[in-house]
Amino acid sequence: MSSPVLEFRDVSAAYGGAVILQEISFAINEGETVGLVGRNGAGKSTTLMSVYGVPSVKGDILVGGKKVSGRAHVPTSRGVSLVPQGKRIFSNLTVEENLMLGRASGRKGTWTLPAIYDLFPNLARGKKRSGTSLSGGEQQMLAIGRALMAEPALLMLDEPTEGLAPVIIDGIIEALKEIRSRGTALLLVEQHIGMIQKLADRYLALRSGRLVGDGPVSQLEDRAVQELIAL
Template identity: 70%
Template sequence: MSALLEFEEVNASYAGAVVLQKVSFSINEGETVGLVGRNGAGKTTALLSVYGVPSVTGRILIDGKIIGRRRYEPSKLGVSLVPQGKRIFPNLTVEENILLGKASRRSGEWTLESVYELFPNLERGKSRLGTALSGGEQQMLAIARALMSDPKLLMLDEPTEGLAPVVIDELIVALQKIRDKGTALLLVEQHISMIQKVAHRYIALRKGELVGDGPVADLNNREVQEMIAL
């Protein structure tokens, strides 16, 4: 497998406040990785660094290409983000929200039909306003919208936040199907059991530094849990 996303000695800060310090890791094609750590460890900042939201030094590469500060560039190169909080457009229908994902103009196997097959509830409610959906359905809508850009890598920030256990189970099945289609996933998630059901590998941050990288089975190890302060 070749590296799809690479961080090389990445530092990230907001208004001079350093959040990430010399973070280096890579995500391979078709690989699913869980990014773990306590609140404030820098997980969300790592995802946003791909889009140049914080001030970034070091190098971030997609498919071997160094990305600049143009926020649309990652999407053009095949990286999509499902942000924390879903960010559904309230004045658009479910289907209109989904179709916004085609703005990158990438084409591939993800179509309205395939995302509706993945999330049947969205098809049943396609004419409703996006904000009329339940919290779980809105998360599915955010994922469907991101898939419409046919990403090589789909990054998700706390996708289970505020969801009921039965909805989390449905989301796990959907992410497994996305993974099995060959889409790489980078998953920021507090539920370690979900990481273990979906991911191949974990990366751990603590206070903005990389402190762990290994197979998800190692997350059962008490020494590893203590090291990354889970």
């Protein structure tokens, strides 16, 4: 049986006095693709940011079987990378310089610049341009490529298709399939349930900060599950 690359044990999270997550527990195993679903405000983004200690966290978060202590660099150095909502591309850096930031993790692996350019040829063509001069879809490719350069065992993505045209979304899905085929686990926060159904093995469902569903992605077809999480 594969080992968890990420595990939450009775994790609660809050911003100031506002409690967002309430005692949630789950595990993401090696090579697994999991979709994290729920309505806006359910706590999906907070779940991802909790790995980096951004909200105040109670309970245990383990990366590679070891607890993390709220220091933002620790999860990345242990093999968890985040593609954040909003992309967060640095305007004063070229495409290639933005990609090279991923190397700060110090991890070794196969996600080299040529490998990223093979995955996203548009980035190769624009590698000397400012990162923010790219189209929205290309900036999302850049954000994914930068996260891959950290050589993650688990790639977390927060709304990776937000604001993108359908043809670009199809390209992102194909890229994620390729990433998955290379053994990287994926944790997807995504409003488009169709994308979760195309990519994920399993879903986790949040409602008002509580974990209310955990099962095979085929269950998302069930009306009872849809009503439970109000999709």
